[in-house]
Amino acid sequence: MGEPISLPPEVVELLARHAEYRRRQARLSFEEKIAILERMRELKAWRRNETPTRASSSGVLQQSVLPSRKH
Amino acid sequence: MKETLQVLNQMVADGVIDGYVIGGAIAATYYLEPIDTNDLDVFFHVAVSPSGLITLSPLYEYLHKLGYEPQDETIEIVGWPVQFLPIFNPLLEEAYEQAEAITFHGVSTRIMQVEHLVAIMVQTGRPRDYARILRFLEAEAVDVAALAPILAKHGLSERWQEFLRRFDIKLQKE
Numbered sequence: 001m002g003e004p005i006s007l008p009p010e011v012v013e014l015l016a017r018h019a020e021y022r023r024r025q026a027r028l029s030f031e032e033k034i035a036i037l038e039r040m041r042e043l044k045a046w047r048r049n050e051t052p053t054r055a056s057s058s059g060v061l062q063q064s065v066l067p068s069r070k071h
Numbered sequence: 072m073k074e075t076l077q078v079l080n081q082m083v084a085d086g087v088i089d090g091y092v093i094g095g096a097i098a099a100t101y102y103l104e105p106i107d108t109n110d111l112d113v114f115f116h117v118a119v120s121p122s123g124l125i126t127l128s129p130l131y132e133y134l135h136k137l138g139y140e141p142q143d144e145t146i147e148i149v150g151w152p153v154q155f156l157p158i159f160n161p162l163l164e165e166a167y168e169q170a171e172a173i174t175f176h177g178v179s180t181r182i183m184q185v186e187h188l189v190a191i192m193v194q195t196g197r198p199r200d201y202a203r204i205l206r207f208l209e210a211e212a213v214d215v216a217a218l219a220p221i222l223a224k225h226g227l228s229e230r231w232q233e234f235l236r237r238f239d240i241k242l243q244k245e
Contacts, residue, residue, distance in 0.1 A: 001232075019209075022104045022210070023104075023210070026104045030100070030175060031105070033101075034100070034105075036098075036105045037097075037100065041150075053221060
């Protein structure tokens with residue numbers, strides 16, 4: 001292996017926070033973890049089916065100029 | 072997933088499969104944090120026809136009658152794409168035999184033990200398997216002393232040492 005990489009303190013802090021977040025999630029019950037995965041799946045499905053939108057200058061969401069990904 | 076497991080249990084009760092065990096990312100989720108995945112990996116013994124041929128047709132026919140159809144390499148059963156993976160080697164056989172019985176919302180099921188999961192990942196050896204092994208080690212979720220004899224029994228010790236060297240991992244006890 002090469003020389004150890006020195007990371008900026010803010011990155012080290014971010015990585016530590018993420019590791020703690022993962023440890024907390026690992027302590028959830030299996031049922032709770034699967035519920036999280038099921039919500040992630042729902043979100044992915046929604047993203048696949050949802051037409052992309054964009055905000056107008058007035059802040060109102062408009063239909064995207066991109067074609068719908070719905071089949 | 073509760074309903075998916077109920078269908079799998081009914082397949083066992085109806086003799087379509089002899090039994091099953093959950094592996095892959097869902098089994099990893101049991102021991103770690105939720106692992107994003109597209110499917111539920113189910114390892115099972117293939118029913119052998121009287122002629123000795125191995126066939127998946129009864130499984131597909133059974134699920135077809137229930138309205139569950141194949142999509143690519145999976146069959147979606149009540150919202151979860153299930154990948155049926157035949158047990159084809161001694162390590163998978165051992166993982167199946169020694170799986171842990173658990174319940175999920177009151178439904179009985181079986182899940183691979185963490186040491187077998189890791190051994191299978193060592194055997195499979197894809198980059199994502201190595202990434203997942205690193206997560207098991209980082210979380211101290213695997214007993215390396217219990218893992219060592221499994222790796223040795225299935226001829227994976229050298230591959231394990233190579234993995235440790237590659238990622239510069241020094242284990243306290245093995």
